[in-house]
Amino acid sequence: MALDGARQLQPDSVLIPASQPPDAALRDGLGADRIDIAFETFKDGRGFSLAALLRAHGFAGSLRAVGPLLPDQEAALKRVGFDEIVSMRIAAGGRGERQGFADVYQPDPDGLGARAPAMRQRALAARRTQAEALARALEEAAPDVILAKALEAYHGRIALLSSFGAEAALGLKLLSEIAPDTPVLFLDTKRHFPQTLSYRDQLIDELGLKSVRIIEPDAAEAAGEDADGKLFERDGQACCDLRKVRPLARALEPFDAVITGRKRHHGGVRSQAQAVEFDGERVQINPLAYLGSEEIAARFAALKLPRHPLTADGYSSIGCWPCTAPARVAGSREGRWAGQERSECGIFDPARADRAARAKSVRLI
16 A cells, blocks of 8 residues: 555545655645545554644544554554544455444543643643634634634534523524534523523524534432432532533533633623633633623614513523522623622633643643
8 A cells, every 4th residue: 555645535535644744644634524544554653643643733533544453453543543443454255344433532531630641731732722823813803703713713623602691692693693503502400590491492493593402410410419409509519510510511522612602791700701712621712702791782782682581670690590680780790699709600610721721831742
């Protein structure tokens, strides 16, 4: 299987020989949806290195090992990033052997801690580099520009997170105009106001959202940790962790980036929000970050967007009913977690900044 350079197989697939120089492999492969790396012999370690390099530079598509590979190489092939082996050896029936992998690339039992494997750290460093470049390009940009560029940069690897709350319709409207097929994640905590659920269904219908995913807490975890349904009375943060933080973490596993409705005018940790942020694990896209409450109200009116029913009763930030009250100041989040010493549920954990800082110290190659 002597190959001198990358050969196009189909519009979204590229075949790269294991002997390809690293720079050329990156140039030829990063724009593809699938890359086949061709091994001339099972003893050729260069294909392993190319796979690791492509993953470290953010390639998230299908990566296949093609050639006379051995079954006992499976674990090593998975570890450097291959999804599938396509053996060129001829089986008894005259067909090439083929084996797929069920595991994800580079399993990391330690999460995103300091002991994360080097391969995982390099992948996160590459993600951080891309996010920082995008942040510089989109600083102070208009919401539609921020959203469109983010959807282009993270195509197929991005989702929008929506509470379907007081200001949610504006971001959802933008998404419906640019890419209505983009996944929209809604955390159904089983503690929402009935008005929120009705409003969610109304917006899905009126805006033509095509991929709203309802994310629920794990039933076994809920039964074990909140058997009487009153965990919110004993420990509000534990309730948020059970019903929001952990379910969202599981739902976001396939995505590199998440679009949020965070805005500077919300105050607190959000007052310094940027259009694009990297939290050490995932890229956060905040297309509405720079809009004030008056501008948001004006856009709602201009676009004739329906308001959440509870805004008429003074609710300016709407979450679960046990931890939401009307606000004294319009547009503020002061009605959330009244009486508790916090203003966030935990899904945007500020501690992740430490992990983001660690990613900056990792060399990409």
